[in-house]
Amino acid sequence: MIRISKPEQAPHILRERGQRTTAANQQAFEDGQRAFQFDNSLYGAKSVKNALIAAQRGKCAFCESQVRHIAHGDVEHYRPKGGVRQSEGEPLEQPGYFWLAYLWENLFLACQLCNQSFKKNLFPLADPTKRARSHLDDLAAEEPLLIDPVEDDPGTLIGFRGEIAFPLDDDGRAQATIDALGLNREALVEFRFDHLTPFKLLRGALSLLPADSEEASDILALFEAAVLPGAQYSSMIRALLADPA
Numbered sequence: 001m002i003r004i005s006k007p008e009q010a011p012h013i014l015r016e017r018g019q020r021t022t023a024a025n026q027q028a029f030e031d032g033q034r035a036f037q038f039d040n041s042l043y044g045a046k047s048v049k050n051a052l053i054a055a056q057r058g059k060c061a062f063c064e065s066q067v068r069h070i071a072h073g074d075v076e077h078y079r080p081k082g083g084v085r086q087s088e089g090e091p092l093e094q095p096g097y098f099w100l101a102y103l104w105e106n107l108f109l110a111c112q113l114c115n116q117s118f119k120k121n122l123f124p125l126a127d128p129t130k131r132a133r134s135h136l137d138d139l140a141a142e143e144p145l146l147i148d149p150v151e152d153d154p155g156t157l158i159g160f161r162g163e164i165a166f167p168l169d170d171d172g173r174a175q176a177t178i179d180a181l182g183l184n185r186e187a188l189v190e191f192r193f194d195h196l197t198p199f200k201l202l203r204g205a206l207s208l209l210p211a212d213s214e215e216a217s218d219i220l221a222l223f224e225a226a227v228l229p230g231a232q233y234s235s236m237i238r239a240l241l242a243d244p245a
């Protein structure tokens with residue numbers, strides 16, 4: 001996971017139709033409505049998706065896989081819109097964060113596995129009694145356990161030992177994020193291992209080469225490209241290069 005910087009201004013459709021729909025849903029809630037339908041053509045609009053693809057360079061906000069190579073990618077809600085669970089196995093609480101369904105800050109591009117197989121409706125809080133139930137509650141009082149790739153700097157919270165993600169913090173947020181998103185799921189770990197192996201070999205080769213050789217500068221250029229924000233699993237390669245071993 002790496003930090004994501006989204007343009008401050010939301011795409012037009014969210015500022016117009018998105019805001020109008022949100023205002024109507026908020027009024028309906030105040031009038032007693034508790035079940036909501038969501039319009040995928042708003043939060044999933046092409047302009048929204050394209051803005052997220054550009055900001056995230058085509059990568060899943062959570063696992064750093066290049067989504068666009070193999071799939072369309074999901075527009076995913078950080079705080080789930082339709083219903084929410086504190087943990088796997090606990091009952092689904094409804095409504096979810098219905099008033100954030102069309103909010104730009106709440107949207108990310110995610111791969112289908114992170115979104116549909118792992119995160120789903122999970123949104124654990126340090127203290128679930130502080131959960132906001134509607135726009136009338138104080139969202140800022142929540143202490144989300146899931147790392148927010150815009151608000152937080154994931155690189156200071158999740159580290160890597162080889163291809164395995166592990167927590168750098170001591171308040172449980174990184175572990176909760178790794179668990180909820182399946183960041184150490186078997187297929188992903190295998191894929192990261194395959195990606196990591198040549199960089200380990202190159203790092204070994206670099207230590208044997210004269211620093212001013214052409215081969216050494218070629219290897220350094222590969223390392224530089226591998227830690228760019230658009231590179232797959234850049235946080236893992238960054239951790240490898242930071243490790244003096």
Ligand SMILES: [Zn+2]
Pocket residue numbers: 060061062063064065110111112113114115
């Ligand atoms: Zn993913």
